[in-house]
Amino acid sequence: MGPDFIPALWAPIPPAIHPRYADINNATARWAHAYRVGSPQLRGRLVTQDIGLFAARILPQGNEDVITLLSDFVLWLFGVDDGHCEEGMLGRSPGELTATLHELLRIAQHPQAPMLIDDPLASALRDLSRRVDRHATPAQAARWVDALREYFWSVVWEAHHRAAGTVPSLNDYTLMRLYDGATTVVLPLLEMGHCYALNADERDHPAVRAAGEMASFVITWDNDLLSHHKEHRSGDYYLNVIRVLKHETGCSTGQALATAVAQRDRVLRLFLRLRTQLQAQAGPQLRQYLDSLGRFIRASQDWGISSLRYTTPDDPAPLPSTFSNAPTDDSDDPLDIPVISGWWSLLPARSRETVPACPAP
Structure with missing residues (x-):
């Protein structure tokens, strides 16, 4: 068993999928070809990765058009991400990447703007923006653009490290991973998918915002674990939590992997406790939103262990085929990551245990 073998991850949230998942998947493949998203080689890979199934798991009872x-x-x-940032030259030129993303952001805000007329990514974004406007309230559409801005600036941050060949601290990486995984850009669609708009006081309550951030943490940590094989064998610069932990502490790949699993388990336990507390006092729309956050977490897990994006059959990744029914870490104390340690203040502490930077060999 190699050092990058990923154990069965704890998955306490039950799976679900929209019954029209196959039609949704096929529609996305047709859309990608119609708008020529990415190079022919990249597009050929993307349409085989069952992205429609991922979306259908996020909103298993949602509006099919929104899914x-x-x-x-x-x-x-x-x-x-793949075309511009990881595989393209812009991914090593933060300044040029900023300029390109700034133009794309303007198109997301104003799809009628006469910019990047012959650019396929821009044309596809125009279509996406117009469809968001059809299903969203003005406030939801504005939050979608704001979240897209957060995502864009975080990938510029990553491009800076890629250009310099540097590895950030765990604290800095954790902060930026809340955004550069593009999870926050999905959150407005959780509301749109069930045809409601959360009250701003509910959505922006610190505990509700924290629940969304916890979901982002678990999703991106899982993504780092499940994509590590593909990324570190590519021969290119890559940035994920296993590399960050190894760089910061000097521990082995296996030790970093165990630490990352313990971290995501501890945050997932906190998410479940906080969600239960919030749902006990919430109205139907907030309960639906909190349930959708959980669906998003589980969807990422199910898709991550099955999609060709991560299983990489040409060089099979040592991924689990099942999930665990128990966490590897059951402490209720904060993780030693300052940027997120405040999450634990939202619920009473129950223990004094902490997760070390890396476990003993």
């Missing part, structure tokens, strides 16, 4: 919008949008995000 298809979400699926198309996720594929578009991969077109930006």
Whole structure:
């Protein structure tokens, strides 16, 4: 068993999928080809990665048109991330990347703007923006653009490290990973998918915002674990939590992997406790939103262990095929990561245990 073998991850949230998942998946493949998202080689890979199934798991009882919008949008995000950032020259030129993303952001705000007329990614984003406007309230559409801005600036931050060949601290990485995984851009679509708009006082309550951030943490940590094989064998610069932990502490790959699993387990336990507390006092729309956050976490897990994006059959990744029914870490104390340690103040502490930077060999 190699040092990058990923154990079965704890998955306490039950799976679900929209019954029209196959049609949604096929529609996204047609959309990607129609708008020529990414190079032919990149597009050929993206349409085989079952992104429609991922979206159908996020909103298993949602509006089919919004699920298809979400699926198309996720594929578009991969077109930006894979094409511009990881595989393209812009990913090593933060200044040029900023200029390109700034133009794309303007198109998301104003799809009628006469900019990047012949650019396929821009044309696809125009379509996405117009569809968001059809299903969103003005406030939801504005939050979608704001979240897209957060995502764009975080990938510029990553491009800076890629250009310099540097590795950030765990604290800095944790902060930026809340945004550069593009999870926050999905959150407005959770409301749109069930045709409601959260009251601003509910959505912006510190505990509700923290629940969304916890979901982002678990989703991105899981993504780092499940994509590590693909990334570190590519021969290119990559940035994920296993590399960050190894760089910061000098521990082995296996020790870093165990630490990352313990971290995501501890945050997932906190998310479940906080969600239960919030749902006990919430109205139907907030309860639906909190349930959707959980669906998003589980969708990422199910898709992550099955999609060709991560299983990489040409060089099989040592991924689990099942999930665990118990966490590896059951402490209720904060993680030693200052940028997120405040989450634990939202619920009473129950223990004094802490997760060390890396476990003993």
